[in-house]
Amino acid sequence: MVGEPGRNRRIPEAIVVRLPVYQRILAELLRGGTATVSSEELATRARVNAAKVRKDFSLLGWFGTRGTGYDTAYLATQIDRALGAARDWPVAIVGIGNLGRALAGSEGFSSHGFRVAWLFDADPSVVGHVVGSTRVAHVDELPAMLGAAHPAIGVIATPAVAAQQVADLLVAAGVPSILNFAPRLLTVPGEVLLRSVDLSIELQVMSFHLQQADGDLRRPAHWP
Amino acid sequence: MVGEPGRNRRIPEAIVVRLPVYQRILAELLRGGTATVSSEELATRARVNAAKVRKDFSLLGWFGTRGTGYDTAYLATQIDRALGAARDWPVAIVGIGNLGRALAGSEGFSSHGFRVAWLFDADPSVVGHVVGSTRVAHVDELPAMLGAAHPAIGVIATPAVAAQQVADLLVAAGVPSILNFAPRLLTVPGEVLLRSVDLSIELQVMSFHLQQADGDLRRPAHWP
Known part of the structure; x- marks a missing residue:
């Protein structure tokens, strides 16, 4: 049923x-x-x-x-x-440092219907490189390339300081949803779906539990 | 109060x-x-x-x-x-590929009391490199190095195929909590705190919402 x-x-x-x-x-x-x-x-x-x-x-x-x-x-x-896994969800990743490369190469980003179709970076020494099978374009090309192509999801993997500006570019290009990995709270119009991943949140959840289990009074003597 | x-x-x-x-x-x-x-x-x-x-x-x-x-x-x-942010939580990262480097270099992993103190990899071409200010050691050295030092948290950033073996090494070395980024469900003893981060889960949550908002019948004509 x-x-x-x-x-x-x-x-x-x-x-x-x-x-x-x-x-x-x-x-x-x-x-x-x-x-x-x-x-x-x-x-x-x-x-x-x-x-x-x-x-x-x-x-x-x-x-x-x-x-x-x-x-x-x-x-x-x-x-x-x-989850819409049978559909095609073209993805653009902005920021091709270690994290952007890890995401572009990850199994999860090339399955379940997701397809990394565009990569952007602002660093001239990175632009032109091919990561996976996709050429890294300069972020200045983003408005023209994405405005015509309509990706489903834009992923921000830039340093925190660039994240809002990249979000603005993605919104202006009509990208309907943004996944943000930069450690910065972003502002987007209400109709844009924004979700953020903070890689350190799980670490903090762990320290909460270690702290609870441990307590200052019961801290093991061998802990550095 | x-x-x-x-x-x-x-x-x-x-x-x-x-x-x-x-x-x-x-x-x-x-x-x-x-x-x-x-x-x-x-x-x-x-x-x-x-x-x-x-x-x-x-x-x-x-x-x-x-x-x-x-x-x-x-x-x-x-x-x-x-969250125990005032304490010192030494962290070991295993798997120094793009993701491991991104984690080692991330602000969240070097604040809130966390301190990346050990890096391990199995690739001889990576071992010996200095990432941040930490030298990458061979994973074979893990038991001796961590068994003596007692890190609070072990982070797994290896390929999926190596993840369970690394988890076993961390458990054997007495690491009380493991944060797993590898796309594999891991088994650890009940007293070990295990949490997993799936970088693609948020993508899937997005495709769920796009699918809901969109629906096959209302799919925009311009979508590739």
């Missing part, structure tokens, strides 16, 4: 963020030849509880069979569809 | 993840000379609602003044304390 995921209702963001996690787990199960999977197994691997898995899927209109669980291949297809 | 954040109760993970976001906003406000901030202003910048901001802070024992808001500097100090 399948609903129309999210066409007529709003899927909570917390569920949207878990979908790629479920998707990766299902892909690993499929590679291992697993035909059906229980909510308990999915929950253990996704590090959530089984009731949450069942609630997430039922909200999206996907139901398992009692005693058997979910059809792995079917569930994977549904999640792919919800 | 200040409670003891989280010493005696469990802070929901969703709040922990928002603390670094609030922290960055407060740092920007402080740089701009803002002495007090309302929950509405924090909410707008953090892209949550004001009631959630007030609830987050009250759960942590932090309260604003009606009509005035929160003391910016005080709140920043409390969040730093909760």
Whole structure:
């Protein structure tokens, strides 16, 4: 039984963020030849509880069979569809330093329908290089190249100081969504989808937990 | 009024993840000379609602003044304390490709108490290089170097195929927490804190929203 995921209702963001996690787990199960999977197994691997898995899927209109669980291949297809993985999402990356190169070369940026189609940098010593199979263009060429081509997603991997200016260029070129890796809060018009990734947030979440587990009074004597 | 954040109760993970976001906003406000901030202003910048901001802070024992808001500097100090930012958290990074270099050089990995103290790679052409001010050691040296030094956090930035083996090495060396950037689900003992960052998850969240906003029927004619 399948609903129309999210066409007529709003899927909570917390569920949207878990979908790629479920998707990766299902892909690993499929590679291992697993035909059906229980909510308990999915929950253990996704590090959530089984009731949450069942609630997430039922909200999206996907139901398992009692005693058997979910059809792995079917569930994977549904999640792919919800995430738009069957479509083509051309991506432009601005800032081709270590992070930009890592993103351009990452598996995640060249699967699930994503296709790194444009690379831009402001550094003349980087412009003209070919990364993957894409030539790095100068950021001055961005308005003309993207204004005509309409990428789905613009990725900002520049230093913080350049990020807002690059965001403005992407918005002016009509890019509907921006993924920002620069450590700077950006301002974009309300109709532009902006999400930010702070590579250090997870580190800080870890130090929070270490701090909680540890406490100044219980700090191990051997810690430097 | 200040409670003891989280010493005696469990802070929901969703709040922990928002603390670094609030922290960055407060740092920007402080740089701009803002002495007090309302929950509405924090909410707008953090892209949550004001009631959630007030609830987050009250759960942590932090309260604003009606009509005035929160003391910016005080709140920043409390969040730093909760996140353990005043402590020293030595970090080891394994995998010094583009991503490992980007992480080693990132502002977030050399602030908030974090200190990149060890770099490891398996590639002889990388071993011996100095990245930042740290020499890249061979991963074979990891057990001896980390077993004696006890880093707080191990970061895995290797290709997927090497990730589990590196996780096993880090666990064996007594590293209490692991941050994994490799696109692979890892298995570690229950007492080890493991968190994973999938650089493509945010891309997938974006394609979900683009898909929802767009729909196949309303796909713009100009989209390639």
